[in-house]
Amino acid sequence: MRRNGQVLVFDADDTLWENNILFERVIEDFLTWLDHPTLDRVQARAVLDRIQAANAVAHGYGSGMLLRSLADCVAELRGGPATAQQRAEIEAMASVLSHTRVELIAGVAETLDVLGRRHDLLLLTKGDPREQRRKVDASRLAHHFRAVDIVAEKDVETYHRLVETHALDPARSWMIGNSPKSDILPARQAGMNAVFVPNRHTWVLEHTELDPQDDRVIQLRSFSELLEHF
Structure with a gap:
């Protein structure tokens, strides 16, 4: 459903x-x-x-x-x-x-186009602000998102601030990403739901175990599978 x-x-x-x-x-x-x-x-x-x-x-x-x-x-x-x-x-x-070009993951542009008509989309990325902004601009995806937040770290406090800044209802909010350490676990600790989209090239320092019993985490095989859930 x-x-x-x-x-x-x-x-x-x-x-x-x-x-x-x-x-x-x-x-x-x-x-x-x-x-x-x-x-x-x-x-x-x-x-x-x-x-x-x-x-x-x-x-x-x-x-x-x-x-x-x-x-x-x-x-x-x-x-x-x-x-x-x-x-x-x-x-x-x-x-x-x-380099000024980025390589979109398969299905991203098309999936965001559909999801943007159904839901409210935000972007949350960590790193050097100028470097991350360059990649966001190069991706030509920024128009899909109501807001783009670039932060130094993704920890529990970051997600609490995100909820407060954008007046989110955590029960209806989902963090979607490839990193268990930065995207999934701290978002869940802040009361949000999460979607894990694995990438075999994820940085080794972003790896950690997820709780298989957590029914507020959806684990997918590909980005396009989001359309089956949202």
Whole structure:
């Protein structure tokens, strides 16, 4: 049975368009370039993941945080700060992240077009404001949403503020995204419903377990399946 007249709040990166796959390509190129003499790729990646987790807390998300983390990883694994030449090479590897085009996930544009005639749509994305705004503009999807909110973090307080700012009824509001850590669990803790749309390229630091017994979380296989529920 389809739900009528709901508020649907959408995540952006890796829900509406591909994002982390670009970061993963940069990281794979970096690990090849690093070519550590004693650590294999898995071990070196574990070090980088740890550094990224700390930098995300201190410096937020996005390409700037990744560049900082890659340089920090060089410093830790090579025993000294990255040189100017090394930083230039890392920046060249990561230049793809500044491209102005985005790749929409299959079915997104068509699905939003239909959902926008049935429901009230909002967009909630985290990261560097200029970087996220660039991607929103490049996607040409902004007209589907009553409001676009760009935040530094998606935690329980963020969702409480979202509910208050937009005068939402949590029982009729749904957070839709690919990240259990940022989209599903904190939204549920704030009293909202949630829809999990998995993406096999979701950043490893966004993974966590969902409660299979939570009947206020819908788990889908694809974005287009939203039309079967809303």
